[in-house]
Amino acid sequence: xxxxxxxxxxxxxxxxxxxxxxxxxxxxxxxxxxxxxxxxxxxxxxxxxxxxxxxxxxxxxxxxxxxxxxxxxxxxxxxxxxxxxx
Amino acid sequence: xxxxxxxxxxxxxxxxxxxxxxxxxxxxxxxxxxxxxxxxxxxxxxxxxxxxxxxxxxxxxxxxxxxxxxxxxxxxxxxxxxxxxxxxxxxxxxxxxxxxxxxxxxxxxxxxxxxxxxxxxxxxxxxxxxxxxxxxxxxxxxxxxxxxxxxxxxxxxxxxxxxxxxxxxxxxxxxxxxxxxxxxxxxxxxxxxxxxxxxxxx
Ligand SMILES: [Zn+2]
Numbered sequence: 001x002x003x004x005x006x007x008x009x010x011x012x013x014x015x016x017x018x019x020x021x022x023x024x025x026x027x028x029x030x031x032x033x034x035x036x037x038x039x040x041x042x043x044x045x046x047x048x049x050x051x052x053x054x055x056x057x058x059x060x061x062x063x064x065x066x067x068x069x070x071x072x073x074x075x076x077x078x079x080x081x082x083x084x085x086x
Numbered sequence: 087x088x089x090x091x092x093x094x095x096x097x098x099x100x101x102x103x104x105x106x107x108x109x110x111x112x113x114x115x116x117x118x119x120x121x122x123x124x125x126x127x128x129x130x131x132x133x134x135x136x137x138x139x140x141x142x143x144x145x146x147x148x149x150x151x152x153x154x155x156x157x158x159x160x161x162x163x164x165x166x167x168x169x170x171x172x173x174x175x176x177x178x179x180x181x182x183x184x185x186x187x188x189x190x191x192x193x194x195x196x197x198x199x200x201x202x203x204x205x206x207x208x209x210x211x212x213x214x215x216x217x218x219x220x221x222x223x224x225x226x227x228x229x230x231x232x233x234x235x236x237x238x239x240x241x242x243x244x245x246x247x248x249x250x251x252x253x254x255x256x257x258x259x260x261x262x263x264x265x266x267x268x269x270x271x272x273x274x275x276x277x278x279x280x281x282x283x284x285x286x287x288x
Contacts, residue, residue: 011197011267012263014263014267015259015262015266042200042201042203043199045203046200046203046270046273046274047266047267049202050266050269050270050273051238051266053210053219053273054219054234054238055238055239055241057216057219057239058119058122058239058240058241061121061122062118063118063121067121067135068117070135070139071113071117071135071138072110074139074143075109075139075142075143075146077106077109077110077113
């Protein structure tokens with residue numbers, strides 16, 4: 001395993017790596033490091049999973065029915081002629 | 087996800103001309119997302135509902151000033167983000183002033199190393215875990231929280247997030263890195279205990 005300082009240098013590139021924005025050269029260096037560093041691999045994979053978990057909580061998002069009807073009432077959009085179309 | 091490609095030029099024309107049905111359509115399409123942002127930002131249902139209503143009241147008033155060539159998504163999120171930030175300032179004025187200048191790193195803590203890469207999905211669905219996910223968001227400073235929510239949860243680009251918050255893209259990137267790493271650390275601490283108790287209980 002690398003000494004801490006070394007791993008820390010890689011850590012700050014993880015987000016760009018995940019977003020596919022890390023320049024090719026740094027990308028290769030990071031991949032080579034990951035191949036031999038279990039700690040960084042765990043951190044990277046759990047970082048990805050953290051982002052995925054939060055993304056998936058947002059996908060199924062719905063407005064609670066009572067919040068929805070109070071919103072329409074507040075905006076005076078609860079008349080029939082408006083909502084019928086949609 | 088709220089995306090500009092969901093709004094045709096014709097729709098935007100109707101909207102800016104004051105068409106109530108077009109406004110109603112905008113509300114239907116976007117309000118679940120706006121509410122989700124407010125709820126995660128404020129962690130309080132009543133406050134989130136207030137922000138939701140204020141956002142669309144303000145949006146309706148501001149529609150005549152909307153620049154047709156700019157992004158409707160960014161415009162709407164900007165109104166919502168400002169409302170949410172105003173609500174936070176109103177509720178926690180002291181905390182906000184401490185947090186405002188949050189771009190300096192607070193110490194170089196070692197990252198938590200807990201291997202929960204292969205934790206089963208069902209572990210994540212529990213009510214306890216979902217509460218923990220929101221608590222981890224609550225622990226982020228306002229500045230980090232809004233960046234994470236816009237970029238990673240709402241799925242906006244770094245550029246859109248920067249436009250909404252009126253900061254440059256590098257600021258967004260820096261805050262995003264810190265928010266993501268903090269959340270990962272928090273989740274790792276939580277799952278460390280889950281994994282330990284799993285082993286103990288067989
Ligand atoms: Zn390493």
